[in-house]
Amino acid sequence: MSADETPASVRERLASSETAFGVRTRTAVALVGVTALALSVRLFGLGSRVFHWDEGRVGYWILRYAETGVWEYHAIIHGPFLYHVDKFLFGLVGPSDFVARLPVAVVTGLLPLSAWLFRERLDRTEMVALALFFAFNPVLLYYSRFMRNDALLAALMIFALGFYVRLFDTGRARHLYAGTFALALAFTTKENVLIYVLTWVGAAVLLLDHRFTLRADAGERLALARGYVRSGWTAFRHWSPHLLAALFVFLAVVVFFYAPRARGVSGPGLWKAFSNPAMFPAVLEAGTVGAWEEFASTWAGSHQDHAYIPFLVHYVETLWQGAAPLTLLAGVGFVADRYRGDRPRDLVSFAFYGGFVSIFGYPIATDIQAPWATVHAVVPLAIPAAVGLAIFVRWGLDAIDDEDGVSAVLAAMVVLLVAGQVAVTAADTSFAHPQDQYLDEAGTEENMLVQFGQPADGLRPTLETVEYAIDRNDGTDVLWYGSDFYVADETENDDWAAEGNWYDRLPVPWYTELYGAEVDSTNDLADVESTAAPVVVARADDRAGVESRLDGYRAFEHELTVHGSETVFFVDEEYVERADGADPDGDDE
Template sequence: MSRVDPTARLTAAVVALSVLGVVLRVVALGERPFHWDEARAGVWALRFARMGVFEYRPVAGGPLPYHLARASLSLLGATDAAARLPVALVGGLLPLAALGLRTRLSAAETVLLAALLAGSPPLVYYGRVLRGDLLLAAAAFLACVLVVRAVDTERQSAAFAAVLAAVAALAASGFVVATAACVVAAVAVSVDARWVSLNDLVALPDRVRARSTLVARLFLVGVAAVVFLFAPRGGSASLWNPLAFPDVLAFVFDEAPGRFFAVRVASRYADGATHELWPFVSSLLEVLLAAAPVTLLAGVFGALYDRYVGSVRPVVTFFAAWAGVGVLVFPTVAEVDGPWTAVHVVVPLAVPAAVGLARGVAFLRDAVAREDAAVVASALLVCAAAVAGVGAVFADDVYGEPTPDSSLAGYAQPADDLDPFAANLSGESTVLYYGDRFHTRGWTEADGPPVPDAWGNRLPLPWYVAREGGSSTTLPSGAPLPETPPAVVVTTPEDAPTLRPELADYERSRYRLALWNREVVVFVGRS
């Protein structure tokens, strides 16, 4: 009987885990209502799909989520699940990247790495959210893995794929600046660990010159990918207008970076305005302990073991340093204290965590071989506790209804199901937003981002209105209602008593548009 090829068996195991990862992310994908950020991205992606108009604005996030969501919405229709599907697929397929490290890790470590990428609760949760965090973390991780693969195999295809993955990371989220800082710091630590010697650094210019043709091709591919993702669509300066190509290049390489600096750096840190670091770091560590304790504890153990007990492996040192630096860097650059920053730490931390878990498995096997019942029983008890803890996070936080006690849901995640609100809308519906909190003057949703605060206060409701093909109008507080009010009127609890006499025949409902302290009152005509 012929033996199964170990490489084929390893590949099959990783593929199976990736399939599991996809299933975990796509099941009930549209059940949870859209978060504030998802709704904002969804509205502009849907506008992109219907009108073909798009322009990169840092305040709205990176362009990659919009390109992916536009394709999905165009193919599958305007639904919550369709908008989230590209992120879910990227997250579910991420475990396949573990195969790129199979020459640097043992077979057991490779499989465990794939398992962690497939099943870590923060990665599953934010693999079901229309945000750029998972896309950035996955693309940056894949780019680094492909660099390792290119070095190991000397295949040019891996180098080209690494460039495309790096550009995808650049276009995924403004957090790419923090990711780049983490990668640079991790390279510095790896050099200190003698992954790269000084002689290698001195010889680097000669090696680049020897491969000048390849380097030039990689550069051109990268530039083309950047132009494709960041170029405007529609309007006078459009990627598809050959006559406007100089304007497109000027936008991509001059105006877009200028906008990013103005929005993400200059305005945010004007007059030295920053936030305290420790509360953000502490919050991130709390999320990791609550939602990814296995990855966190195994990652710390694996990094220490590989560094001080086993033979130092540069790839383990690199990803451990990336995660460690990320614990400080991402809270530093984050505008708000959000649990999504955990994604940027969990992905690189999965590599040393796989090493730590592999050592634990080896220890358990030795105990079984020695017939050490006490050690085996203790180890099984720890494993059972870990499985139960992860299962509880999945049940309560990943798939459960969002609550203020959730470790993974952000503040602006609605606490109520918004399907009943959407059920009252149709392509002919006009939603009236009533009150100063929602009223906008001289601005319409067709104008695109940046948006006034009053429009942001309506989120995530504009997504559901746009999804159903409806339209909206606004009135300030105290203004008289139209003679024939629209079928749906949205207002604040403070303004609702003013409208109640005129809308006596309307059904009244309350919706919590955040986990706390963000309620609206919705009047719906009974007809």
């Protein structure tokens, strides 16, 4: 104790420290509670929605990879994270819709914990609000229950940002390694991780501009710039060993995921290199330079050659339906933070810039009108939105303390309106209508989160009947008929570049592969007439012709996309009745 400190002042500081510890503990417990809820809502009924077109093709090729042990990176089907992780999980517990979606659900379910990494930049109310947005925002929730990389990428980038922020706040090297590990994993998910890097650099430049605008004249700004250069150089010299080690971590993760697997075939392969170390240079090249060349050749072309305005309108409409309160509160939080106090908080401005630019940038970057792209605006905007929501919470609490009933009621109305809109929209889109084109029976409110490649509701029971038939049949199990589905050589479908008509079957190939079906196709009705396959699949336009060649089959008609893809499953009546729990004579089994 120094000479000018009195015992009373020491006691006050100890009491203040204990209070602060208690507040932080309660905040941490609250974040853990929100995270538990986030995981629960993501895992509940995770396998109930039928696979989307995109889930179906990737899932099918993961099953083929699990069987053959052969894989190489192709940018058109995005990063390798899900391939390797799902292959491992399939081998561990078996493949299913639930297991395939599990990695995305778990990583995004843990996202509310990332709010704790910003505890020096956000107060406790803002941290809890941020965790709640991460847990229950309808857009993020819907695509957290989806075997796609977008929500996974967004979550990993927030964790990376959080660890890097902790690095600046604490100066502890472990945060550098944790952030780099999360960043490296993000690089294995999807190619638009580069957009994140660009928006981060742009946001950092704007933050630097904040510093310069606070200086009165050119001399002060020049002095500030020189100070940054000197401190940056000093920091680089001090941290260079850690930076090199972190770079090694980054490259190790990237090479592990991007390196080809070549079991039983010629060419370099990661596991083959351990028995033949001379192969490691080729493996390293394939996992780094080769992967980059594949990316550049695929995405540096004309995939974004489309009109901008329709894509922007679709993006904004999706954002409005799935994240209107969050988007509006992000603006409130950014403006309030910018003009409150001596200067705006870097984290709040940084996140707002990244999210705001994403709204206008992704309609350029995407090759289709993809509602999942809104995830990349929602996640960064959640940070200033948490600041905005916390303003209304504090306003209400202050009004209660001041016995200002009107202000308390208004603040409560805002908070309850936000909570109610989020809850209702999340329940409608993720649970009540996860694969419906409309959210109402009248068909007036379009479900913007359901992308065109999602099969319409009702397909699951038919797939279960198909599975029952496949399990009890020998020989060809499923015969595809018609020009939309015919493939001359079915073995071509084992590779990522399947024959064109195969894609019109999606997502059914995931299920037939999952069920172990023997599949064939034809353009000849005579083959349909002579087939012994218990399942025949054709377009609805061909229904009459196919039905006239089949005897004892029951027809089930479904959409393989949201609309415009009417497809009929003809299933041998014997298997239908048995699947329904009755024998062919109608007696209960």
